[in-house]
Amino acid sequence: MATPIITDGTMDKLVKAPRVVLPSGAGLFKERATRCEALAANSDTGAYLRFLSHVCRGQSKAYGARQALPVSERAIANSREHGMPPLSAHVFPRDPQWRSDLRDILESVESVSSSGNTQLSSVISAIRSTLDTDPTGLEAIADRLIAGLSEPQDGPMVPFVGAALQVYFTRLAATLSPDDVGACDVATVCPCCGMRPTASLVRIDPDRNNYRYLICALCMTEWNMERVKCTSCEEEKGVGYLTLEAEGASTADAAVRAETCDECKTYLKIFVQEKDPQVDPIVDDLNSLALDMLVDEKGYARTGPNLLFYPGHE
Ligand SMILES: [Zn+2]
Ligand SMILES: [Zn+2]
Incomplete structure (x- = not known):
């Protein structure tokens, strides 16, 4: 499928990736x-x-x-x-x-x-x-x-x-087309249903290789947001990354990272398909709760829910 060239209004530069990707089905x-x-x-x-x-x-x-x-x-x-x-x-x-x-x-x-x-x-x-x-x-x-x-x-x-x-x-x-979903004023909520994202995912698909998408917690719509930008306050200067990787391993090698922001003291996880092509933003999120604890101890508050999560439920 041809990918439309769209203008990223914040940076006034051309971005060649779909703005919104609707869920594919069962x-x-x-x-x-x-x-x-x-x-x-x-x-x-x-x-x-x-x-x-x-x-x-x-x-x-x-x-x-x-x-x-x-x-x-x-x-x-x-x-x-x-x-x-x-x-x-x-x-x-x-x-x-x-x-x-x-x-x-x-x-x-x-x-x-x-x-x-x-x-x-x-x-x-x-x-x-x-x-x-x-x-x-x-x-x-x-x-x-x-x-x-x-x-x-x-x-x-x-x-x-x-x-x-x-x-x-x-x-x-899944019944909508991307044209039905207008650009929402607030880039940090799902343009299709208004919910917060559970996490973000850096894709390796050919038509959006290396682009970062936020994954809606509810309707599974994905929407593009530049990398190294806070997914809550949209600032770039205070963004950092934390991982649970073994000592000596580089943060850049981890498929699962917490993207933290010192401006608003929040975080959301970011998954990198290049490091693990099978990574799933919803279940890998639930499989990395130790990272949430680490980031929480450092004083960052999580911004997006995981609707399958219930604390204490096993
Ligand atoms: Zn949604
Ligand atoms: Zn922020």
Whole structure:
């Protein structure tokens, strides 16, 4: 596919890479599950990674089980003309379809989990019960997750609710064309749904080799941002990199780094495909929580969520 040449307004220079790359479909979740399984084979948190692989397989199955509903013409027009994210997650009128996605994910995880995992069984039962008896309460959990305001009692349900919302919004995003997604005034949120990115990824694809893309936490849209620039305050002067690599290894050799900013004291991880072509911004993020702890100890606050993450859940 030909790549359009677009003007980067901040630097007034030509950038030959797509500005926005919309998600490709169910294959994305399947590949993520495969990545989880590969990581689990060589990890001391193998059980957790296998659980994640089951969630991602459930996402793949749910994705293929139903069609996206049409996105309103008005939302697309507002995006094209005014840069308003067409799927603005904080106000988007979610169809109950996402709750069917959630049921599929629960069923999929349950079918492959060991019957002795009583903790997991009780979480699945609790979500099913909420689906059946209190859909409004479940919508409120989803609203809080999207707003970044989850409450302690939401905790164990969060990875499942997050997984279902990812399926629902990714399916919608995949029906759009890049032309439907206008340039958002705020470069640090997803131009398609307005959520923060989970991480950024330096690509090796031929049409965007060596370009950095932010990966939406919710709809899996990717959008281009220059490298060595804070993904929160967009300053360049205070940007640094931290890794967990063994002593003597160079930061530049690491596939997983924390990009820190001394201007706003925040960080987000950056993954480098050239160092590991299979790296996945969502699951490799969850496989590198020790790096979050290190960076947190140094006083940097993380800016983007991972919707499959629940502290303490294993
Ligand atoms: Zn998004
Ligand atoms: Zn910053």
